[in-house]
Amino acid sequence: MVRSTASRTSHGQVLAANVDTVAVTVSLADPVRPVRIERMLALAWESGATPLVVLTKADACADTPRAVAEVTAVAPGVEVLVTSASTGEGMDALADAVSDTIVLLGPSGAGKSTLGNRLLDQDLLATGAVRVSDGKGRHTTAWRELLPLPHGGVLLDTPGLRGVGLHEVGDGLDQTFAEIIELADDCRFSDCAHGAEPGCAVLAAVEDGRLTRRRLDSYHRLQREVTYAASRTDARLRAELKRPVKQISRQIRAIKKSPNFKS
Numbered sequence: 001m002v003r004s005t006a007s008r009t010s011h012g013q014v015l016a017a018n019v020d021t022v023a024v025t026v027s028l029a030d031p032v033r034p035v036r037i038e039r040m041l042a043l044a045w046e047s048g049a050t051p052l053v054v055l056t057k058a059d060a061c062a063d064t065p066r067a068v069a070e071v072t073a074v075a076p077g078v079e080v081l082v083t084s085a086s087t088g089e090g091m092d093a094l095a096d097a098v099s100d101t102i103v104l105l106g107p108s109g110a111g112k113s114t115l116g117n118r119l120l121d122q123d124l125l126a127t128g129a130v131r132v133s134d135g136k137g138r139h140t141t142a143w144r145e146l147l148p149l150p151h152g153g154v155l156l157d158t159p160g161l162r163g164v165g166l167h168e169v170g171d172g173l174d175q176t177f178a179e180i181i182e183l184a185d186d187c188r189f190s191d192c193a194h195g196a197e198p199g200c201a202v203l204a205a206v207e208d209g210r211l212t213r214r215r216l217d218s219y220h221r222l223q224r225e226v227t228y229a230a231s232r233t234d235a236r237l238r239a240e241l242k243r244p245v246k247q248i249s250r251q252i253r254a255i256k257k258s259p260n261f262k263s
Contacts, residue, residue: 001047012167016103025106028061046172056111058084085114103156
């Protein structure tokens with residue numbers, strides 16, 4: 001499971017390896033951030049593991065059903081579990097969902113280590129309170145730790161992620177936005193970019209409310225990020241990305257040389 005490095009170079013940073021389940025951990029004590037969830041799910045799908053969204057701190061959420069609906073909308077085909085380490089809500093369901101090796105992935109303060117301790121039935125992972133000023137975690141976990149679970153399987157606890165850059169993500173992005181890929185099958189053109197093309201089934205779904213504009217915009221944004229990242233190591237792709245810019249520059253020069261051009 002690889003993300004792009006914080007330096008935004010062409011190299012990737014390995015977050016985890018040989019895992020069967022990726023638990024994308026999201027705190028319900030904070031506003032839901034759909035784009036962050038989509039990014040982590042794309043990494044999870046691309047790794048070949050089974051993604052699972054674990055919503056923590058349900059006891060601190062004023063409107064849990066609404067938050068669950070928001071998360072479910074951006075996680076097609078992914079099981080979403082509501083948990084609270086304080087009350088024990090959802091912990092049995094999470095234990096049942098754990099298969100072989102599970103990695104907890106999410107930002108600092110999402111409750112990964114607290115969740116891990118509940119799964120381990122003992123306080124082996126260091127935990128810390130979030131800052132009152134902004135609700136952010138303090139990076140209590142500074143390294144990856146592999147621990148055997150009492151009911152079978154292995155837990156991998158990881159440091160909190162400040163950024164989730166996509167690195168060499170292909171099928172993972174398609175699986176994250178599975179509903180868009182399914183709609184695209186009905187587009188008039190096979191290479192439809194879902195921008196302004198006639199007969200675009202994806203845009204039609206946005207217009208009639210079956211798909212949100214935010215969801216489509218996020219898909220386009222992550223597509224561009226993946227393409228740009230790939231261009232840094234692919235000379236042919238880099239040249240293709242520059243071609244439209246060069247064409248526009250030639251057109252501008254031609255217009256300026258025209259005898260009818262007035263500056």
